[in-house]
Amino acid sequence: MGISAEQRRRWRRYWDRQTHGYDRQMRLMDRVLFKDTRRWVCRRASGRVLEVAVGSGLNLEHYPVQVTFTGIDLSPAMLELARRRAAELGWGVNLRVGDAEALEFDDASFDTVVCTFSLCAIPDHRWAVAEMVRVLRPGGQLLLADHVASTHAVVRAGQRLAELVSIPLGGEHFRRRPIEMVTATGLRIEDHDRFGLGIVERLTARKPTS
Numbered sequence: 001m002g003i004s005a006e007q008r009r010r011w012r013r014y015w016d017r018q019t020h021g022y023d024r025q026m027r028l029m030d031r032v033l034f035k036d037t038r039r040w041v042c043r044r045a046s047g048r049v050l051e052v053a054v055g056s057g058l059n060l061e062h063y064p065v066q067v068t069f070t071g072i073d074l075s076p077a078m079l080e081l082a083r084r085r086a087a088e089l090g091w092g093v094n095l096r097v098g099d100a101e102a103l104e105f106d107d108a109s110f111d112t113v114v115c116t117f118s119l120c121a122i123p124d125h126r127w128a129v130a131e132m133v134r135v136l137r138p139g140g141q142l143l144l145a146d147h148v149a150s151t152h153a154v155v156r157a158g159q160r161l162a163e164l165v166s167i168p169l170g171g172e173h174f175r176r177r178p179i180e181m182v183t184a185t186g187l188r189i190e191d192h193d194r195f196g197l198g199i200v201e202r203l204t205a206r207k208p209t210s
């Protein structure tokens with residue numbers, strides 16, 4: 001499954017172009033809408049951590065220093081920003097180009113898998129969640145945060161309209177609910193929070209040990 005090589009190239013070019021002004025825009029979204037979500041997610045990470053679609057590395061400063069960190073992203077330009085950020089923090093991390101829909105890691109190779117504000121943009125988000133669960137060890141934690149379908153009907157109608165433009169132009173979905181896929185794969189939700197008219201959803205889930 002997953003997207004074609006041509007589609008992948010298209011989205012890579014798209015995200016490479018987004019690097020200009022990306023941090024400023026996301027910092028604004030963090031202040032206005034996402035609030036303390038990056039810290040909420042990252043402080044729970046432990047052991048061998050994989051961040052899927054790490055982008056420019058805005059989460060890096062929030063991880064406990066003890067974790068062993070690997071980050072992948074489709075966009076080399078985004079990864080370059082993340083590398084610079086890691087260097088500024090003096091943090092030795094493993095950052096590499098990769099596709100969330102086809103992770104190049106063995107089964108059960110991470111204690112924690114993190115993905116923030118990216119399942120809205122990854123073309124086949126179901127496949128991406130399945131891949132995250134595959135590389136997570138039994139008993140490991142999946143930590144997700146994203147903007148999702150609002151709990152308010154009027155806002156949802158606005159999100160539906162916005163998608164008419166945002167999906168073809170930027171691959172951006174506003175009405176996905178990753179939590180549904182997480183529970184469908186058999187993970188147990190341990191902590192869950194939804195706010196901002198139900199638009200922001202963050203969760204921690206654990207992979208069963210058997």
Ligand SMILES: C[S@@+](CC[C@H](N)C(=O)[O-])C[C@H]1O[C@@H](n2cnc3c(N)ncnc32)[C@H](O)[C@@H]1O
Pocket residue numbers: 011015026052053054055056057058059072073074075078098099100101115116117118121122123
């Ligand atoms: C909105 S940004 C979020 C970045 C970061 N996670 C954050 O919280 O700021 C979405 C990221 O997803 C990446 N991306 C999109 N599709 C991807 C895929 N199939 N595999 C890996 N990364 C992907 C983009 O390159 C971009 O860096």
